[in-house]
Amino acid sequence: MIRSMNKPRSFGLLAILLFALVLAPSVQSYPTGISGAQDGGCSCHGQTASSEVVPSLEGLPTELEPGATYTLNISFTGGPSFAENAEPAALGGFHLWASAGVLAPVDGMVKTNSDGSVTHTGDDKDDTGMGNDQREWQVEWTAPMEGGAKFTLHVNSVNGDGTNGGDLWGRLTAEVGPQPVEQASGLTVLASAILLMVVITLGCVIWVFYRQDPEAFAWERFWPWFSDYITSTDHKKVGTLYMVNGLFFLGVGGLFALIFRVQLATPGNDFLTQDEYNQFFTMHGTTMIFLAAMPMIAGFANWIVPLQIGAPDLALPRLNALAFWLNPAAALLLFSGIFSGQGADTGWTGYAPYIVSHTAHSGATLWVAGQILIVASSTISGINFMTTFCTMRAPGMGWMQMPLFSWSMLIATLMLFISIPAFGIGLIQVLLDRTIGTVFYEVAAGGDPLLWSHLFWYFGHPEVYVVVLPAFGVISEVLSTSARRTIFGYKSMVFALAGIGIVGFIVYGHHMFTSGMSPVLRFVTMLTTMLVAVPTGIKIFNWLQTMHGGSLVYRTHTLWALGFLVTFTLGGISGMYFPAVAMDLHLHETYFVVAHFHYVFVGGIVFGLYSGIYYWFPKATGRMMNEKVGILHFMTGFISYNLIFWPMHRLGIQGMPRRQHTYFITTDEYFALPPEAADWNMLITVAAFMFFASNLILVYNMISSGLRGQKAPSDPWGGWSMEWLVSSPPPTPSHDPSDLPVLEFAEIHEDGEPGFFGRMIQWMMIPEDDGGEEE
């Protein structure tokens, strides 16, 4: 059935479905329902307003006196009521809305509606009023105490035949007094900015296509070129898709942050409503972690892992494409909520019981559904990487000869496998609670108020390591290659990764020190959390010692790696304040936490990945990146980044809570934040705009260098791992399957017998009677 359908038709169907999916919630959420009576008009007497019917609204003053009461005369001329009314009993009707002040009837001809507007009486059978027997009405309007008002008046001219056919209606708007300045709503700004980003991204794609060969440019060639990318199962093309997806959502997540930073720039600001603000910080966190960081890491892993371990492709290429394409679907689900005005407002942690309470927005259901797709996507791509590591290493490459980036991906994948099922189960329970009325998290029905927190943080804390370990791997590669030295203590680096992987599972309780969790569990996780600092410290000291005796070549990726060392050390150190329960009771849920995890997430992960972009870009595109623009990106990015997050430590200690729509400055009545907090917040907002702008430099550099940069040799930085063996850009398949590279050794190396784990994995992977890897 599917086979018989041709491609354009299936794409057309998909496009219509996606369009409908995006549109459906926004239609329903229209404040006055689908009909939108005030804007759309009264369709009951004809679809559009008629120019024949001329309404008039008299009695509005020229100078508005606050609080005064005015009598308004409503009348109309023209239409069937004058020309051809068969039964002079039903002549017409009206409906008047005022944006401010109070409308009131003066006689039985007019009544007040529940929304404060007024209309004529007698508009249906139960209403015995005689208000529809005339063409003139009187109402009273009390002016508001400040500001002006806007009026919308609809009048019906009726032909009196008892049906709506042939009736006509007219419309009039009027203003009185001073009008408020039009304010941009946060959602409008967001929607326009995202739309602009989509247009720019598509423009970039088309421009990249055009610049590849301007002479031979033809629109007929665009679709084959584009569809080759979006239907490919090649690990390099899927990796590119992941990267584009990740960078796009990094931008979207940044937009969320910019918009709510505007809200927080001054105390008591009302740029965003509380509802909007809650959705914005929720979507900022969700987007950054699940739609930006994870896809970017998957993009690096896709690109580099097969090249680095000497494999022609990933083990399961079709699963790889599936794992990627679940991501855009998940993104649509997550975002369709916010454009209905009822997006998830639960925070990225989605704490129950709030998420299953009736006060949570309906978009939370879509958020949960989208997260389930993300869980599926990461699990599928994890299976793929795991299989690749176990079965497709180049001949001669034992476990302890894998490059460190591959090791970090391996440990990250293992951690993902052990942690993400808990999250998936929690999400499915919440989805069932929200849709079919199960009571997993309903406290009144005996649910445990802490169950979600346990499930979420059992996943959530290892998740941090899942995204940060690959960044560690990138830094190991970059520092070693730049310093022209073998990474110091390769073995202890691997053991430290594994140590983080193990200890990372028993620390999650430090997210719940104030939750009322059992004191014993709080105490145990205090000890283990402190312990995580040891393997992390080993990694930092090994990186530092790698430079010893080397000959460090300064490139953009080297600068980002050194910048990473500074910021990640700061992030690691500030993390040491939380396991001390007595300090955490003050710092928990304040901006100190925000500062800490942004030093880890941005200063650790994003800086590491930027370093990786500059490092592997020549390999991926065959073009060198522009170093001068790169250094400009580093300088502006590093400085503005620290300006954003360093002051947050201070705000946190002063007691500014996170996730709050505003903050309170000390007054004579009570003590709160010091007045300087407002200045720091303004600085943070300004710096946030600078940081956002500095990242546009990277996008510019990637596009312009990708098209016009110098041709790159196969090993531009002089690295040792196997990705530098193949040409830049790599051929497809990446390594020739009939002539796989064999890992050689600089020192005499005796092939050891595989150890215990090696034997276990071989036993699991290749059946004894199969006789080989080929089928």
Add this chain to the structure above:
Amino acid sequence: MEAGGEIFWYLFDIFNLWAVIVLVIVLVWMFHHSLRYRSKDGSDNNVDNFKPGVFPKENDNLTMELTWTIIPFILIVYLTYIAWGPIDEMWTADPDAHEISVVGNQWYWEFDCDPMRGTADAPESSVEMENRSAMMFYNENGILICELTTIEVEGQIKPLLRVKAEESYNFAMTSNDVTHAPFFLDWGLKEDTQPGMETRLYYTPSMDEVGSSLLMCTEYCGKDHGYMTAVVEVFE
């Protein structure tokens, strides 16, 4: 007044000291090595003879690696040890503590100075109610130790809880709907209020902490989370 309690600042200063020491070591090390061992002319000196596809020669030193495993471990043990002590103090209830109930609701706080009234455990005391918005609780000696009234915060009427300095309090907290968390800014304390379970905080305000401070909600609870405030005043 200053945010954060006495225990917080005691630990914070010690942790800060060690944070600065570790940071200085890392930064000096990084700047020294990255400048001392840089390629002077920017050219590529292949120190360890990297060749693509060849696993490079080893570069390690067990003594050094053990050094920076063991020394940080000792530091961690020390920091854990000093962070351990105050926990006991924070989690131990004074048997004479006066109980105050705290109930979180979307999106307002409810306090009660005398949650035990009418029960067998009720302390010898007297409670005065002034209309519906003020409650004063006197202990058996007739000393005012808890007062509940209202205060205006940014144009909204919020509860004002007044407690006496150098008197022990035991906050019994719960929630009627979702998770909330009162943040006693001046004392550096917070604890979630969970529906269906009771959490507790123990505190004895000192004379230094006399004055009023804002109490905010620090566990995200929905629309008006940012405005779910109250004021706590310590009086002499």
